[in-house]
Amino acid sequence: MWKRFNLSRFVLALSLSGLSLASGVVGFMLIEDYSFLDAVYMTMTTISTVGFGEIYPFSPAGRAFVSVYIFFNLLVIAYLVSVLTTYIFDGELRHLFKMFKTDQEIRGYSGHVIVCGFGRNGSKAYHDLRANGARVVIVEQDESLLKAATETSGDVIAAVFGDATADDTLRAAGVERARALITTLSKDADNVFVALTARELNPNIKIIARASLKTSEAKLLRAGADSVVMPDEIGGSHMANLVVRPEVVRFWDMISGLGPDKLRLEEMRFAEMRPEFQGCSIHELDIRTRSGATIIGLKQSSGELLVSPNANIRPAPDDMLLLLGTEEQIHKLLGQFRA
Numbered sequence: 001m002w003k004r005f006n007l008s009r010f011v012l013a014l015s016l017s018g019l020s021l022a023s024g025v026v027g028f029m030l031i032e033d034y035s036f037l038d039a040v041y042m043t044m045t046t047i048s049t050v051g052f053g054e055i056y057p058f059s060p061a062g063r064a065f066v067s068v069y070i071f072f073n074l075l076v077i078a079y080l081v082s083v084l085t086t087y088i089f090d091g092e093l094r095h096l097f098k099m100f101k102t103d104q105e106i107r108g109y110s111g112h113v114i115v116c117g118f119g120r121n122g123s124k125a126y127h128d129l130r131a132n133g134a135r136v137v138i139v140e141q142d143e144s145l146l147k148a149a150t151e152t153s154g155d156v157i158a159a160v161f162g163d164a165t166a167d168d169t170l171r172a173a174g175v176e177r178a179r180a181l182i183t184t185l186s187k188d189a190d191n192v193f194v195a196l197t198a199r200e201l202n203p204n205i206k207i208i209a210r211a212s213l214k215t216s217e218a219k220l221l222r223a224g225a226d227s228v229v230m231p232d233e234i235g236g237s238h239m240a241n242l243v244v245r246p247e248v249v250r251f252w253d254m255i256s257g258l259g260p261d262k263l264r265l266e267e268m269r270f271a272e273m274r275p276e277f278q279g280c281s282i283h284e285l286d287i288r289t290r291s292g293a294t295i296i297g298l299k300q301s302s303g304e305l306l307v308s309p310n311a312n313i314r315p316a317p318d319d320m321l322l323l324l325g326t327e328e329q330i331h332k333l334l335g336q337f338r339a
Helices: 004-031 036-048 060-089 092-107 120-131 143-153 167-172 188-201 215-223 231-244 246-256 287-291 327-337
Strands: 113-116 136-140 159-161 180-183 206-210 227-229 264-269 294-299 305-307 320-325
Touching: 004 036, 004 060, 036 060, 113 120, 113 188, 120 136, 136 143, 143 159, 167 188, 180 188, 188 206, 188 215, 215 227, 231 246, 264 327, 287 294, 287 327, 320 327
Parallel strands: 113 136, 113 180, 136 159, 180 206, 206 227
Antiparallel strands: 264 320, 294 305, 294 320
């Protein structure tokens, strides 16, 4: 999908070549009354310029037709050679194979995340998701954004080039098999259309939408978005907190991976825990001593979120522990507790 508009040049060149062949056959049959096989023969010898000569002497009308036909074919051949040269020497052919390979890979994806729009918000979401090991498919209309990101990072980006509001584009990105979709398009109306389309194609997908206007939040939620994020509003609050609560912001930056001392938030479901730890109380789990990480919350199956849960609470099936620690501490914790 990346090279669709360049691929159209190749299709046009082939179409012109086919038109040239057909017009030659029809012209020789009508003007010189050649049989079909004779017309094909004369057309091929004229196109290839091998100069075998005429089967029968041409009439004046036939000579005029051949003169125009040769000139037309010179233009067609020049254009075809130009396109083929571009594809071979400028890497277009390699990009076509890469595009085909990417499309085949996306068809095999399941449980991935789709990010619509690769601007500032979309690219940040993509890099954070990739850093956490998620499979991501980008949907973007501006090919140059993806090309620049690929050249800068060297990362192979799985991408679908097209309009994210179109059903076919989201299907090409595997929306029916995706677990989440993030839409960060610049226009709120486009994000509403994406949310509507994605929810219709996959009722179980989690949708996170960007909004510029406060009035768009309710519309996005009605359209099927699970959460709406307003970057401008968040940015303003962040700047205000830098004045009134600077240390809180510093701690938040650490959790968000923006500060020099990065912390990591992680979640661990009851079903993911090793059997020997299931049924233990938070005190008996002793996560702090074993790994250095801290339990900062417990989301119960009822949906209630307990912050700094009591040490005597025993996580139940469908509960989820929320954990905080350094990358090393979280890695150590998961190695000990996750099945």
